[in-house]
Amino acid sequence: MAGPLISFLTDFGPESAPAVCRGVMWRIAPEARILDLSHTVRKFAVRDGAFLLSRMVGYLEVGVHVAVVDPGVGTARRPVAVRAERGDVLVGPDNGLLMPAARVLGGVAAAHEITSTDLFLARVSSTFHGRDIFSPVAAHLASGLPLERVGPAVDPATLVDLMLPEGRVREGVLETAVLLIDSFGNARLAGQPDDLVRSTGGALIPGRRFRVTGASIPAGGVDVPWQSAFGEVAAGEPLLYEDADYGGLGIAVNQASAAERFGLGSDTPLRIEAIA
Amino acid sequence: MRPVITFLTDFGPAAPAVCRGVMFGISPDANVIDINHQVPRYSIRSGSRSLAFALQYMPVGVHVAVVDPGVGTERLPVGLKVDRGDVLIGPDNGLLMAAADTLGGVVEARVLENRELMLPVVTSSFHGRDLFSPIAAHLANGVPFERVGPTTSIDDLVRLPEIRPTVGEGVLDTSIVSILIFGNVTLAGTPDDLSAAIGELEPGRSLVIDFPAFDGAGPIQERTIWERTFGRVPVGSSLLMSDSEGQLSLADNQGDAARRLGLALDRPARIRAA
Numbered sequence: 001m002a003g004p005l006i007s008f009l010t011d012f013g014p015e016s017a018p019a020v021c022r023g024v025m026w027r028i029a030p031e032a033r034i035l036d037l038s039h040t041v042r043k044f045a046v047r048d049g050a051f052l053l054s055r056m057v058g059y060l061e062v063g064v065h066v067a068v069v070d071p072g073v074g075t076a077r078r079p080v081a082v083r084a085e086r087g088d089v090l091v092g093p094d095n096g097l098l099m100p101a102a103r104v105l106g107g108v109a110a111a112h113e114i115t116s117t118d119l120f121l122a123r124v125s126s127t128f129h130g131r132d133i134f135s136p137v138a139a140h141l142a143s144g145l146p147l148e149r150v151g152p153a154v155d156p157a158t159l160v161d162l163m164l165p166e167g168r169v170r171e172g173v174l175e176t177a178v179l180l181i182d183s184f185g186n187a188r189l190a191g192q193p194d195d196l197v198r199s200t201g202g203a204l205i206p207g208r209r210f211r212v213t214g215a216s217i218p219a220g221g222v223d224v225p226w227q228s229a230f231g232e233v234a235a236g237e238p239l240l241y242e243d244a245d246y247g248g249l250g251i252a253v254n255q256a257s258a259a260e261r262f263g264l265g266s267d268t269p270l271r272i273e274a275i276a
Numbered sequence: 277m278r279p280v281i282t283f284l285t286d287f288g289p290a291a292p293a294v295c296r297g298v299m300f301g302i303s304p305d306a307n308v309i310d311i312n313h314q315v316p317r318y319s320i321r322s323g324s325r326s327l328a329f330a331l332q333y334m335p336v337g338v339h340v341a342v343v344d345p346g347v348g349t350e351r352l353p354v355g356l357k358v359d360r361g362d363v364l365i366g367p368d369n370g371l372l373m374a375a376a377d378t379l380g381g382v383v384e385a386r387v388l389e390n391r392e393l394m395l396p397v398v399t400s401s402f403h404g405r406d407l408f409s410p411i412a413a414h415l416a417n418g419v420p421f422e423r424v425g426p427t428t429s430i431d432d433l434v435r436l437p438e439i440r441p442t443v444g445e446g447v448l449d450t451s452i453v454s455i456l457i458f459g460n461v462t463l464a465g466t467p468d469d470l471s472a473a474i475g476e477l478e479p480g481r482s483l484v485i486d487f488p489a490f491d492g493a494g495p496i497q498e499r500t501i502w503e504r505t506f507g508r509v510p511v512g513s514s515l516l517m518s519d520s521e522g523q524l525s526l527a528d529n530q531g532d533a534a535r536r537l538g539l540a541l542d543r544p545a546r547i548r549a550a
Contacts, residue, residue: 014314023334043458
């Protein structure tokens with residue numbers, strides 16, 4: 001039988017920090033299958049981490065999910081373990097990082113503050129809780145430790161929440177905002193293709209044109225076609241599309257960075273309207 | 277239980293896969309843990325620090341490390357058995373010794389000479405693939421350590437000179453020994469060294485760090501404070517702290533101190549009270 005699943009997402013980067021955490025987990029849970037989701041989350045970007053985790057956990061089997069994007073490490077922010085209705089346990093800082101993923105997994109069934117120092121590494125630093133607290137606790141949980149053992153139950157309503165922006169359907173226009181810039185410079189936008197249909201009327205036929213406006217885009221906006229694939233427009237040309245990686249609307253430039261071209265960053269507001 | 281092989285190099289993103297392929301070909305069940313393949317090129321000292329910090333947290337196993345500017349020269353390829361039971365594999369250039377010390381020290385050293393345990397063709401420029409990886413995989417499979425080659429004197433193994441700070445009258449003279457991924461700058465020495473020089477380190481205490489002109493770069497002065505962790509100072513502000521390895525570290529909260537100040541490895545620094 002396959003060992004328990006531990007998924008792992010951080011902003012630690014490609015160097016040794018995630019490996020050290022894997023080593024800690026394997027010493028406690030040698031049979032665990034550790035699935036690295038990403039360690040290149042934009043540094044300190046709790047929102048980016050929360051979004052990516054929430055988009056990925058639904059594809060994973062039930063398991064323990066450790067996520068660490070933790071600019072407040074060592075301060076008063078609590079380390080928590082959260083059981084989701086689906087049966088998963090999410091482990092990480094109480095800074096909102098885990099909450100969108102918990103919602104995808106059916107919502108929070110129980111939450112515990114992590115305080116049981118007997119589960120931690122012998123020496124806990126104030127700057128690397130990923131290694132010293134979250135990894136060993138996750139490995140113990142994956143090995144079957146009851147959730148109650150990590151520390152006292154806390155009221156789920158007291159957990160720091162984080163809401164991702166949503167698309168707003170208006171008459172003739174979809175008001176949206178940038179959720180995430182991916183490594184290609186594609187911008188994943190709040191909202192679904194259906195929202196664009198409802199706000200602008202008519203189906204999303206490839207080639208249908210929209211005007212995208214925003215503070216960082218020259219006055220008058222930019223004329224962008226709906227397309228199904230990057231290569232449907234010439235290199236250097238923009239498109240609106242359904243993003244397969246992360247689900248939902250996206251804006252991209254074929255073989256270039258939409259973020260650079262249009263001056264987009266996290267939360268940049270944009271308006272999309274149909275061109276008659 | 278699956279045997280553990282850990283793996284650290286300065287190869288960058290592509291070449292390690294070939295080595296993993298060699299290891300998996302010999303030991304298909306091995307759990308190969310990539311520690312770090314972004315060690316600054318040819319920096320034996322950086323590789324040595326990264327390895328020493330990582331191995332104490334790893335399961336007992338075979339640990340391969342290759343930062344090997346002398347590949348193909350007379351430097352010896354070695355296997356080191358340590359007190360904890362692990363075997364470290366790599367070049368005898370000082371890379372492995374600090375890590376071996378964290379695992380209880382070397383108890384037996386052997387030169388890797390047994391051609392039967394290497395790839396059929398051993399090139400003079402890629403021992404990571406041709407020699408270190410296959411030998412590590414054979415050891416992970418249970419081949420006795422004695423089979424790799426003859427013993428060699430532990431005392432003759434190459435050691436890197438240790439970089440230590442100098443405690444002066446009200447000042448600590450130190451230097452940059454590593455720059456980590458978040459741009460945090462590790463300085464030689466511990467909080468004990470600093471308090472020996474300037475007295476007790478209360479959180480919030482103001483400090484000045486002088487980086488004299490170095491290697492074409494002009495002098496830099498950084499005013500900072502002693503704190504326990506990043507979030508104790510405003511975003512973008514710097515702090516001096518004890519990092520997760522107990523070393524002195526200059527960092528910016530949610531920033532990149534090394535880039536902001538233009539700091540590089542080996543640059544001297546002098547810390548004093550403000």
